[in-house]
Amino acid sequence: VSDPEPGEGLWAVEQGVPVVLVERSAPLGHPAAGLDRVRSDHAHGAAEAVAHLAGLGHRAIALAVQDSPTAPRLRVGYRAAVEALGLTPVSAAPLDGAPSRSEAKRFERTLEYLCEAVASGNVTAAIVHSDADAIVLIPRLQARGVRVPEDLAVIAYDDEVAGLADLPLTAVAPDKHAVGAAAARLLLDRLGATEPGAADPGAGESGRRPAARRHLDILPSLRIRVSCGAVAAAP
Structure with a gap:
């Protein structure tokens, strides 16, 4: 409930x-x-992902999550970790305010958000929920000239299929x-x-x-x- x-x-x-x-x-x-x-403590999982990326030197980390029961806790953990670590705040993903009605639209909006974030010269890392979404998005990012992980380090959330991607995805894995x-x-x-x-x-x-x-x-x-x-x- x-x-x-x-x-x-x-x-x-x-x-x-x-x-x-x-x-x-x-x-x-x-x-x-x-x-x-x-x-699962999804807020803790998101915070761990932020902390790992911060440890690799990333100061502006985006969060791109699909609309799901997990999403609110991911946002809580992400925001808490960004604040606690003194990282640069990043504008919210478009799906936060208005979820997409179709999967294709969700991918399109998330792709544009991440491409624009990287092009701004500020965002260098992202957490993507779910890992199935990340598997679809990464080739599209690469087709737009965004190299992963060189231009955008990515951590997926769920780890159901993350290890099967052509580019194996670092992932938060709820047990x-x-x-x-x-x-x-x-x-x-x-x-x-x-x-x-x-x-x-x-x-x-x-x-x-x-x-x-x-x-x-x-x-x-x-x-x-x-x-x-x-x-x-x-x-």
């Missing part, structure tokens, strides 16, 4: 059985905000297996776990109270390949 409409997501609370949100969250104040939750495993463990714990406690009216006849709810954030990792301009690690 992410920025739900009034009443949206209440079904998860009303099931009467243990529920664990996976890669989703509910805003504070929403009834589902008190459910167990496991998700989806770890998220799923943690959610399964949490659900199994919830099915039978209780915490010992002093008998009180809210503890039930057994004198034990339900285990505390948990919100778990799993940190993504950064996989270094060629597209960022750093020395690539072993596959």
